[in-house]
Amino acid sequence: MNAIELDSFNDELMAFVITCLFCGAISKDELNTWCAQALSLNNAPAFLYGLMVFQDEISKVYKVIGYVPHWEHAEGDEYALYGIAVRRDFKPYDMPVTTNEALTHLDASPHIENLFKEVFAFIKL
Secondary structure (H helix, E strand, C coil): CCCCCCCECCHHHHHHHHHHHHCCCCCHHHHHHHHHHHCCCECCCCHHHHHCCCCCCHHHHHHHHCCCCCCCCCHHHHHHHHHHHHHCCCCCCCCCCCHHHHHHHHHHCHHHHHHHHHHCCCCCC
16 A cells, blocks of 8 residues: 655545545544645645535535545555544444454554544544
8 A cells, every 4th residue: 555645635635534534533524624724735626625614414525526536545444444433432324344343453554543643633542
């Protein structure tokens, strides 16, 4: 897996953020905050303005973006994001693994926790 570049806006970074939203690791309000901060990145797209105030159903996020960004990752990485949600006492909808499995994946994937902390520096885990 390639590292996600964090000093400029890119497809993988946006896809990681959206995956965090879908896994329940961040809330819509935290998405809004991240988008406001991401406007300072190089190459920041205009759709971030729409996402700064996004409060619709999360399935509609791609309508704001205009495409489906892609994050190259292993299935266990996504399960680790569910682990972050569990650790934050969020209740992800339709989680594909048990709470214990999600936490096990998170423990086995410190790179995901580190990436989460870098991308969402304003969130304390």
